[in-house]
Amino acid sequence: MAYFEGCVPETVSCGGDLPTGSLEERFGRPQGNGGELDKSTKSLQSEMESGSRIEGFRFKESDWDTTHWQNNLRVIWNIFQVLSYHEESLFLSDCSNSPPGFTLLQLLTSDVTYPIPPTCIVMNGKLYLSSSKYRGMARFGIKSRPNLFQHGPCNNGNYRGLYDYDDAHCLFSDFWPPSATSWVDRCQSWPKPRIVHDIVRNGCHCVAIGHKLGNHYNTEWRISFSLAEQILVNSMNHCQFLVYGLLKIYLKEVINNGLDDKDKLLCSYHVKTAVFWMIQTNIMPFWCPENLLECFWLCFKLIIKWVYQGYCPNFFISENNMFLSNIHGEAQQDLFTRLYGLYEKGLASLLHSACIGSFVIKMLFIPGGIICTNDRKLISEIRFDAEVSEEIQISSLIPTKDLYHCLKALHTVEQIRGLCLTEYQAGLLQALTVHILQGTAFVLADMYPNRGTNKVKFITDKISRNMLKLTSKFGFISDMLYFAIFYYKTFRWIEALSVLEITKGRLAQPYLMYDNNVNKERYIEAVGGLSWSTKIRKALAKDVTLHNDIINIYINELVPEQQNCMQNNETLVSIPPFVLLHMLEVLCYKHIDIRRAHTALYDLQVLVQYNREGYIDDAYKDISWQILGICQQVCGNLQAALDSYHQSLQQYPNHQIQTATEMRIRDLLQRFQ
Structure with missing residues (x-):
């Protein structure tokens, strides 16, 4: 949830003329309520999810990022773009005194009056939005939560011990920035023209963080292409995605293994950038499963080259050197020495990864041993099943609070069933259908507890029981407990105990997988190689x-x-x-x-x-x-x-x-x- 008190106008006319009126009238002041916005302001907010989980990864350390912005605030890149707006407040980009990829945001106003809004500063007689003050206001608006702290432009925390999340507060631009025009001209082979058009049409964001070496660190904003990057990842073919995942694992378990957080100079964003550049500069037929390790090695060599040169070009604004602020001098030399040592070991350095070492052995030494997973995850079967089980638990948030939401969700499932689904997608749809049926069964049972005719009560009870029987048959082993809850709720204790006895026996199976608890040998012996749908029913609990x-x-x-x-x-x-x-x-x-x-x-x-x-x-x-x-x-x-x-x-x-x-x-x- 974005908070922008002190810089959110209710209505500002920009129909060709600049906004008028005193700033104190147009911009509210922070209230003493923890920065909470009123309902009318909340309706003006939008958000976008990003991060590793949205890209398709389910590693234990995969994060889930959310970007928030106000719909009545827009960034423009030249003054003529004012004509496209009516009631929005506009900020004009000023990149003249900022490093590539960063900008100052000038508030378009007819005058500068006092007092100055809390999130703005005056420079050279003009009013600019301060990124540091904006972050502070956003932080002020967040209610206190355990283990929530500031991380760059984001509020970082952890959800129920399952995954990390970042909440970033930014501004949105409907227009593609001029500094990234060269990227459009560069896209000859990849991505396809249709994808380039979609990316440019969707604009970009400005995130509240300045360049550490810039002249206006506390005022500058970083131009963010997170939506464009998400579209590019989705456009990757199977091999390209595997290389990206392989590099992420290699970075965590080999390159950064044993290093303190302050010494981990390379991050997954550098890896993603290397993959983007390598895909664009190599012909498409090159990216096929047979060349998986070769593609990985070329990307790794490109990263080594960047570290040696001390220059990592941003994929969209190549003049933006992403190594400039932290990879230089002695740190750069140490990192290059570390990477070159891995380079001398060759592909055998992949064996240092506990996650993928066994797969690399199959690729290198077993004829025809190339691994091509339909689920786009280069991880072992057991780890994959554990991560997907966790993902389904996280995804079980479809609203089932009333019959309308239940029927709407069931209708959506019916439409999805007609699509061509992968095995993983089919298993996920099966688990989510079970979740919807469970909610529907309980909602129906609660609709006529003490009212309605006996016939209506009997019919709804029968429908609920049949739904829960289906969920017990096709859901996780633990989904049988919902059936027991239903029987207990309706005072049928003997029937509930009968269900509990069956559930207890199935939960006692030696090959049961619950969270990360599993006997690997028994699990592989019992359900190894079976479909994901079968594993849900026979061996998994959540x-x-x-x-x-x-x-x-x-x-x-x-x-x-x-x-x-x-x-x-x-x-x-x-x-x-x-x-x-x-x-x-x-x-x-x-x-x-x-x-x-x-x-x-x-x-x-x-x-x-x-x-x-x-x-x-x-x-x-x-x-x-x-x-x-x-x-x-x-x-x-x-x-x-x-x-x-x-x-x-x-x-x-x-x-x-x-x-x-x-x-x-x-x-x-x-x-x-």
């Missing part, structure tokens, strides 16, 4: 997610936690399947056999306290201790429940349920009095 926008349709005992999460803008509660299984056993047996309820409670307590199998990640310990306390309280062990709630408070607050925990503690203390 966390169970309870969406907070449909609170009352899951487990009543967890309603306070879901409400607390929703108040903290958390969209869902994620629970490890083993924890939820034992919780449902406790809750069901409590109504049937209290002795077996205590047995299930003991199993849950051993799991949470000792976690010998590593089935509870640190990010889920807060909710796991909370569930243990709830089950202990249900079984009447109040002191143990109180201790578990205190343990929950001591964990990393990933689910933001502290208020619910404190409320439960207060209720227990009142009972003790």
